[in-house]
Every structure is written in C-alpha cells, then in structure tokens.
Amino acid sequence: xxxxxxxxxxxxxLPGQKRLVRWEDLEIGVFNCAGTVYAIEDRCTHDDGPxxxxxxxxAACTVxxxxxxxxxxxxxxxxxxxxxxxxxxxxxxIIEHDTIKLEVE
Amino acid sequence: MATPxxxxxxxxxxxxxxxxxxxxxxxxERYGFHDAENYLYKAPKGxxxxxxxxxxxxxxxxxxxxxxxxxxxxxxxxxxxxxxxxPMLAEVDFDDIHYFVRASERSERSxxxxxxxxxxxxxxxxxxxxxxxFLSGVGxxxxxxxxxxxxxxxxxxxxxxxxxxxxxxxEHEDLLREYFATIIPPNDNKLASLNSAVWSGGSFVYxxxxxxxxxxxQAYFRINTESMGQFERTxxxxxxxxxxxxxxxxxxxxxxxxxxxxxxxxxxxKPSARIRYTTVQNWSTNVFNLVTKRAIAETDATVEWVDxxxxxxxxxxYPSVYLMGERAHGEILSIAFAGADQHQDAxxxxxxxxxxxxxxxxxxxxxxxxxxxSYRGLxxxxxxxxxxxxxxxxxxxxxxxxxxxxxxxxxxxDNDDVNVGHEATVSKVGDDQLFYLxxxxxxxxxxSKLIVNGFIEPITKELPMEYAVEMNRLIExxxxxxxx
Numbered sequence: 340x341x342x343x344x345x346x347x348x349x350x351x352x353l354p355g356q357k358r359l360v361r362w363e364d365l366e367i368g369v370f371n372c373a374g375t376v377y378a379i380e381d382r383c384t385h386d387d388g389p390x391x392x393x394x395x396x397x398a399a400c401t402v403x404x405x406x407x408x409x410x411x412x413x414x415x416x417x418x419x420x421x422x423x424x425x426x427x428x429x430x431x432x433i434i435e436h437d438t439i440k441l442e443v444e
Numbered sequence: 445m446a447t448p449x450x451x452x453x454x455x456x457x458x459x460x461x462x463x464x465x466x467x468x469x470x471x472x473e474r475y476g477f478h479d480a481e482n483y484l485y486k487a488p489k490g491x492x493x494x495x496x497x498x499x500x501x502x503x504x505x506x507x508x509x510x511x512x513x514x515x516x517x518x519x520x521x522x523x524x525x526x527x528x529x530x531p532m533l534a535e536v537d538f539d540d541i542h543y544f545v546r547a548s549e550r551s552e553r554s555x556x557x558x559x560x561x562x563x564x565x566x567x568x569x570x571x572x573x574x575x576x577x578f579l580s581g582v583g584x585x586x587x588x589x590x591x592x593x594x595x596x597x598x599x600x601x602x603x604x605x606x607x608x609x610x611x612x613x614x615e616h617e618d619l620l621r622e623y624f625a626t627i628i629p630p631n632d633n634k635l636a637s638l639n640s641a642v643w644s645g646g647s648f649v650y651x652x653x654x655x656x657x658x659x660x661x662q663a664y665f666r667i668n669t670e671s672m673g674q675f676e677r678t679x680x681x682x683x684x685x686x687x688x689x690x691x692x693x694x695x696x697x698x699x700x701x702x703x704x705x706x707x708x709x710x711x712x713x714k715p716s717a718r719i720r721y722t723t724v725q726n727w728s729t730n731v732f733n734l735v736t737k738r739a740i741a742e743t744d745a746t747v748e749w750v751d752x753x754x755x756x757x758x759x760x761x762y763p764s765v766y767l768m769g770e771r772a773h774g775e776i777l778s779i780a781f782a783g784a785d786q787h788q789d790a791x792x793x794x795x796x797x798x799x800x801x802x803x804x805x806x807x808x809x810x811x812x813x814x815x816x817x818s819y820r821g822l823x824x825x826x827x828x829x830x831x832x833x834x835x836x837x838x839x840x841x842x843x844x845x846x847x848x849x850x851x852x853x854x855x856x857x858d859n860d861d862v863n864v865g866h867e868a869t870v871s872k873v874g875d876d877q878l879f880y881l882x883x884x885x886x887x888x889x890x891x892s893k894l895i896v897n898g899f900i901e902p903i904t905k906e907l908p909m910e911y912a913v914e915m916n917r918l919i920e921x922x923x924x925x926x927x928x
Contacts, residue, residue: 403629405631407631408519410626419626421626421740421766424766424768424797424826
C-alpha cells in the first residue's frame with residue numbers, strides 16, 4: 340500500500356543539500372539536484388554502504404558510495420560504475436505546499 | 445547462497461633425493477641484472493600529498509586528474525590494510541618505497557631515441573626483436589613511465605589507438621575520461637586507491653568497431669631500481685565487434701629490500717567484442733605484486749584473462765569479468781608456480797549479471813620448495829541472470845612435502861535456473877605415474893617433466909607460441925637434474 344510521508348519544507352533542503360529520512364525499516368536518502376529533488380534507498384546494492392554519507396555531486400546528480408566507490412545516478416538509481424551492478428530503489432518525490440513528500444510502500 | 449571454504453592439507457610428495465631445482469633458477473643471469481641510475485628524477489622514499497601533487501604537475505595533467513589523485517590518496521590513507529589473503533601482506537612497508545622515478549624525457553616511437561642504458565635492457569630482454577617478429581605494437585615501461593611505444597601503421601590507419609596512459613590523457617582526454625575508473629573506482633580497495641593516487645604509465649588501447657587486431661599488442665614492464673614502486677594503469681576499450689589480444693610481461697632485478705607493483709587494469713568489451721588479456725608475471729622474488737584487474741563484457745561480448753604467475757614474493761590478483769549483457773562470455777585461465785619463499789594467491793572472479801551468460805574458470809597451481817599456491821575465486825550469479833552456465837575447475841600439484849596449496853572458492857547464486865559446476869583437485873607426482881612412464885623406457889626425470897607439462901598444458905596451449913615456448917623452457921629448467 341502506498342503511503343505519502345513528509346520529509347521537510349523545501350526551504351530546508353536547498354540545492355546541493357541532502358538528508359536521511361527514516362520510515363519504518365526503510366532508510367531513504369533525499370537529494371536536491373539543482374532544484375529537483377530525488378530520493379533513493381540509502382543502501383548500496385553492492386555492500387550495503389550508506390549512500391547519504393557519500394560524496395554528492397549536485398551538477399552530475401550522482402552520489403558515490405563511501406564504501407567501495409560505486410557511483411549512482413540519483414535520477415534513475417542505476418550504478419554508473421562498478422562494483423555495484425544492481426540499481427538502488429528510487430522513490431517518487433512530490434512537492435506540495437512547499438513541502439517535500441515521498442511516496443513509499 | 446553457498447560459500448564453501450576449504451583448506452587443502454599438505455601432502456608429502458617427493459622424497460628428499462627427488463628435490464627439484466627452482467623454477468627461474470637462471471633468473472639472475474636472464475633478468476636479474478640492473479643498470480646504472482641515470483635518472484631525470486627519483487622521488488625520495490615515502491608517500492606524501494606533496495608528492496602526489498608533484499606527479500600530477502610533472503605530467504601537466506588537467507585539474508580533474510589532480511583532484512582524482514588527491515582524493516584517492518585520502519581513501520588510501522583512511523583504509524586499513526586487508527586482513528585476508530596472505531600473512532606476507534603485513535610485511536609491505538609503504539614508507540620504504542620510491543613512488544615515482546623518471547628515467548626518460550618522453551615516450552619514444554623509435555628505439556634509437558630511447559636512452560642507451562634503457563634500450564640495452566630491453567634488447568637484452570628481447571623486446572625489439574619480438575616486436576619485429578610477431579607483434580602489432582609494443583609498449584615498454586621502465587620504472588614509472590613508458591619509454592617506448594609503437595603501433596603498426598596499418599592499425600593506426602584503421603583508428604586503433606595503442607599508447608601509454610600519460611599520452612592518452614593528453615591526446616584522447618574525452619575518450620579516456622568516459623571510461624577511466626568506471627570499472628575500478630579509486631576506493632574499490634586499498635591498493636586500487638594507492639594506484640589511483642600515484643599511477644604512472646601503463647597502456648591505453650582503443651579498437652574501433654569491427655576492427656580485428658590479428659597480432660598481439662604487447663607491453664613490457666621493467667623495474668630497475670631498489671625499493672621501487674611501479675603503479676601502471678591500463679585501460680582497454682574494444683568497441684562493437686572488434687577483437688584485440690593484449691600481452692604483458694614483467695621482470696626486475698633481485699634485491700634484498702622489497703619492491704611494490706600495484707597496477708589497475710580495466711577492460712571494456714562492447715557488444716560482440718572480444719578481448720584476450722595475457723599476463724606472464726615474472727617479477728623477482730622481492731616484489732610484492734598486488735594488482736586489481738576487472739572487465740565488463742556487454743551483450744555477446746567475450747573477455748578472456750590468461751594469467752600466468754611465475755615470479756614475485758607475494759602475488760594477490762584475481763582478474764574478474766562482469767557479464768553485463770545477454771550471452772556475454774567470460775573465461776579465466778590462471779596458472780601459478782610457487783617456489784621457495786613465494787606465495788601465489790591467485791584465481792579469478794566472474795559475476796553473471798545478465799541472462800544466458802556463460803563462463804569458465806580454470807586455475808592450476810604448482811607448489812614446490814615450500815612455496816604456497818592459493819586459489820581464491822568468486823562465482824556470482826545475480827537474480828536476473830537466468831539460463832546462465834558456469835564451470836569452475838581448480839587443480840593443484842604439490843611437488844614436495846614442504847609446499848602448500850589452499851583453495852578458497854566462493855559461489856553465490858541468486859537464481860535457480862542456472863547450471864554451475866565446481867571441481868577441485870590436489871594431486872602429486874606419484875610413484876604409480878612415474879612407474880608407468882618409466883616402464884615405457886622413459887627416465888625418471890623425463891617422466892616428471894611429462895607429468896608437470898601435462899598438468900599445465902591446458903593453459904600453455906592458450907598462450908601465444910613464444911610464451912608457450914618460454915613457459916616450457918622454465919618447466920624444463922625446473923625439472924633439470926632434479927631427480928636422483
């Protein structure tokens with residue numbers, strides 16, 4: 340069942356900023372790439388690395404796993420480099436009344 | 445998911461009066477010589493941020509590469525040394541290494557322009573002669589940098605690029621940047637981080653769509669000075685439907701202090717392309733050889749690693765293939781000789797990502813005079829890789845009771861529609877085999893040679909002829925005067 344959760348006011352996640360959101364047993368990384376917000380599961384598919392702790396490249400809209408360096412495309416969740424080869428889960432982002440919301444299941 | 449790990453016990457094989465001469469018994473006279481050091485620059489021992497920046501400055505690199513190096517250095521410094529593998533790893537002293545030595549102004553396209561001492565070395569190693577006889581192109585690296593690089597003119601006209609990595613960064617920056625460190629990121633592991641920080645030299649190969657490079661391209665790596673660190677980086681891109689065979693060899697003088705060779709090799713086989721990468725590693729026995737090699741094979745592509753490890757003090761190297769496209773094929777043929785005071789920790793990894801992909805890993809090791817040969821491998825079949833097939837065979841031959849063989853095969857399967865086979869054997873040169881052959885009028889020494897040759901034949905037959913001949917010569921030498 341789809342649930343919509345609030346993350347934060349848009350003004351609290353400016354372009355280039357990121358944050359971790361917890362919902363039930365899920366950890367989700369939320370990233371603002373030049374004004375567009377993306378959300379991915381905060382778990383590298385290679386070795387469970389915490390992606391939000393990795394280097395966020397706003398211009399390229401990627402995040403680098405701090406554990407072994409796989410680079411993930413935040414727009415699709417797909418790895419752009421090895422050693423990860425499985426995409427991370429992505430979540431639909433809704434901006435409503437200047438609030439960032441996520442669709443989770 | 446199954447992760448078996450077996451340690452194969454030591455088995456007594458030959459009696460004391462059957463001791464074999466060491467492989468590479470003539471190493472000193474053939475490869476162990478060294479030249480006077482007429483260097484343009486030799487970094488003092490030790491790794492610093494300043495040195496990393498200086499290497500980048502020496503090479504007039506773009507800012508992104510300088511940043512890449514410095515970030516990799518941070519990764520290297522932050523990571524602990526691996527605790528798995530070999531206890532010998534603890535002996536690596538990163539403060540006792542020269543990280544950059546420049547022997548020549550630039551990479552030349554004529555041997556006549558290579559500094560005299562350096563040219564003499566490569567003459568002695570037979571590289572120019574081999575180039576004339578049976579190669580499409582040659583790269584020769586001496587210490588930190590490539591001193592000679594040449595590729596067949598007709599290949600060049602077809603758009604084949606075969607150059608050293610430093611030149612590639614200057615002349616083909618966009619192409620290099622598209623693939624560089626995408627297969628092995630700088631923080632993949634501690635040694636890859638080190639290489640990413642201080643890399644220098646290595647080969648860059650690009651083969652355009654549909655082009656078949658019929659004769660091999662070869663690179664030869666030579667260490668000359670003591671306590672040297674060599675950190676070449678190689679990137680090979682075979683575009684759609686192309687074929688290339690790349691061969692690398694290496695040697696060094698024997699010193700009492702240790703040297704370090706830590707390379708990163710990335711291969712990209714685009715759809716229907718085929719890359720064969722052959723290594724004949726023959727470092728002197730004071731060299732730590734800690735290398736990361738990885739390939740991706742796209743749809744219908746094939747990548748083959750033929751990996752022969754004869755030399756070094758410790759080798760830890762597991763060439764891998766990620767089968768990313770449907771029907772891609774990966775092949776790893778690994779052979780290792782572990783003599784006195786040597787540990788060859790070799791093997792390979794295959795990851796089946798796409799459906800209907802196939803792979804084989806054949807690994808053979810021969811241990812003698814107290815040497816240790818380890819097979820360490822990974823076979824992984826991802827959830828979506830249905831219809832995939834793989835076979836892993838690892839065999840070990842022990843030639844005396846002091847030697848040791850271990851097998852660490854890991855198999856992970858996340859799909860039930862696959863076919864996977866795994867076999868492992870440990871054998872010895874047994875009395876019954878010797879007796880059988882001797883009963884046909886063959887001497888004991890010849891019989892032993894036949895058994896060893898038969899054991900490694902599946903690998904040597906995959907080598908280019910000149911290397912197969914060299915391998916057989918080494919085996920002959922090993923067995924010479926060994927019995928009775």
